[in-house]
Amino acid sequence: MAGKPWRLKPALYTTTLVYVAVQVAFLSFLCSYYNYGIVNVTRWTLDRLEEYEYTREKIKWIKEFWKDTKDNMKIQPRKATVEDIKASNDLPVEAEVKLGNEMQILNAEQLALFDGSRASRPVYLAILGRIYNVDKGKKHYGKGGGYHFFAGRDATRAFVSGDFTEAGLVDNTDGLSHEDLLGIRDWVSFYEKDYKLVGVLIGRYYDANGNPTKELKDVLARMQTAAEWRQSKAAEAEVFPPCNSEWHQNSGGRVWCSMKSGGIQRDWAGVPRLLYDPNTKQQRCACVKNFGVGLSPHGAKGNSRGDLDHPNLRQYPKCSPTANSCRLEND
Numbered sequence: 521m522a523g524k525p526w527r528l529k530p531a532l533y534t535t536t537l538v539y540v541a542v543q544v545a546f547l548s549f550l551c552s553y554y555n556y557g558i559v560n561v562t563r564w565t566l567d568r569l570e571e572y573e574y575t576r577e578k579i580k581w582i583k584e585f586w587k588d589t590k591d592n593m594k595i596q597p598r599k600a601t602v603e604d605i606k607a608s609n610d611l612p613v614e615a616e617v618k619l620g621n622e623m624q625i626l627n628a629e630q631l632a633l634f635d636g637s638r639a640s641r642p643v644y645l646a647i648l649g650r651i652y653n654v655d656k657g658k659k660h661y662g663k664g665g666g667y668h669f670f671a672g673r674d675a676t677r678a679f680v681s682g683d684f685t686e687a688g689l690v691d692n693t694d695g696l697s698h699e700d701l702l703g704i705r706d707w708v709s710f711y712e713k714d715y716k717l718v719g720v721l722i723g724r725y726y727d728a729n730g731n732p733t734k735e736l737k738d739v740l741a742r743m744q745t746a747a748e749w750r751q752s753k754a755a756e757a758e759v760f761p762p763c764n765s766e767w768h769q770n771s772g773g774r775v776w777c778s779m780k781s782g783g784i785q786r787d788w789a790g791v792p793r794l795l796y797d798p799n800t801k802q803q804r805c806a807c808v809k810n811f812g813v814g815l816s817p818h819g820a821k822g823n824s825r826g827d828l829d830h831p832n833l834r835q836y837p838k839c840s841p842t843a844n845s846c847r848l849e850n851d
Contacts, residue, residue, distance in 0.1 A: 613708050613743065615732035615737055617650065617717065617719075617726075617732075619730045623720070623730070624651065624720075625720055625728070625730045626719055626720075626721055626722065627723070628673070628674075628722075631644060631721055633672070634672050635668075635672025636658065636665070636668060636671045637663050643657075643658055643662055645672070646673065646674035646676075646691075646721045647674065647708055647711060648676055648736065649720050649721045649724060649725025650717060650721075651717070651720060651721055652711045652716065652717055653715060653718045654715050656715070657715070669689055670689075673689060674724075674725075676690075676692075676693060677690050677696070679703065679704055679707045680696065680700040680703040680707075681700075692724065698745070698750065699746070701742055701743045701746045702746050702747065702750060705743050724736075757784055758784060758815070759815040759816045759827065760807065761781050761783075761784035761786070762781060762782030762783075762784075762805065762806065763782070763792050763807055764777070764781045772848050775836070776792065776845035776846070777792055777807035777845075782807065788809055789844060790808045790810060791807070791808055791828075791841070791842065791843065792806075792808075792844075792845070792846045793805070794833065794836060795832055796834065803834070809827050810828055811825070811826050812826055813826070814827040814830075815827060816830055
């Protein structure tokens with residue numbers, strides 16, 4: 521009848537379901553009889569489907585979509601901006617936590633009860649032994665949320681490592697770089713600003729009385745060292761700004777200098793050089809002032825060569841010493 525929605529008859533529903541059930545049972549029997557697991561069946565099926573262009577394109581699209589979805593679910597590492605670097609000493613983490621009447625001192629087993637799986641309890645997480653109530657972000661930290669793995673535990677290391685396996689969801693900071701330590705400090709500052717501090721966790725960073733441990737003080741001292749390192753890098757970036765760069769798989773890459781390269785605004789562009797760091801044994805591309813008085817303590821004064829004679833600078837191979845741009849060969 522015109523205008524009346526078409527519906528499948530109940531008998532046909534039943535027939536369809538029975539047919540599907542029989543097919544599933546038959547496939548299960550074959551897999552079991554020939555000891556051929558479902559993974560093998562799936563792989564064989566996908567291989568057959570990819571023989572056809574239409575299905576191959578669809579499978580490729582699904583894989584790319586899933587990859588993008590997983591990438592979007594990851595916590596992206598914080599990259600320091602010039603403003604971050606200049607303000608890196610402004611946000612220290614205090615070891616002492618004032619334990620008022622509302623503050624709690626919990627052990628790991630007690631904290632685990634606040635993992636978002638119990639409707640009667642708020643969601644807590646800890647970082648550097650500091651416990652925060654993140655219940656207002658329950659859609660993220662609660663059961664089924666993208667960051668649920670942080671709930672009910674101290675997973676300090678995972679905030680910067682991106683390792684969200686059980687092996688990675690731990691609280692130690694051994695071997696972390698300066699940038700990683702500052703990243704943890706930034707996360708603590710974030711939780712201090714957006715969520716309520718409700719207590720401390722007994723263990724690595726606080727004792728049973730809620731007092732900071734020696735390890736916490738050591739970590740905070742390392743953070744201070746990292747902040748000073750970042751400040752020195754900021755000063756270095758003013759003298760030797762990073763280069764612009766691009767890379768192509770087939771043709772190789774290019775580095776070049778401009779008056780805004782590296783995010784450092786200035787009235788000179790400079791020329792590309794390799795700047796060697798004797799502490800880290802690494803090198804990077806730096807734009808070097810090539811005229812007038814140098815900006816570094818090693819800069820030549822009065823000979824109009826800027827900082828070109830700095831001992832840690834090297835010329836790019838096969839690049840003119842006066843060129844503003846240098847090609848990088850594809851290895």
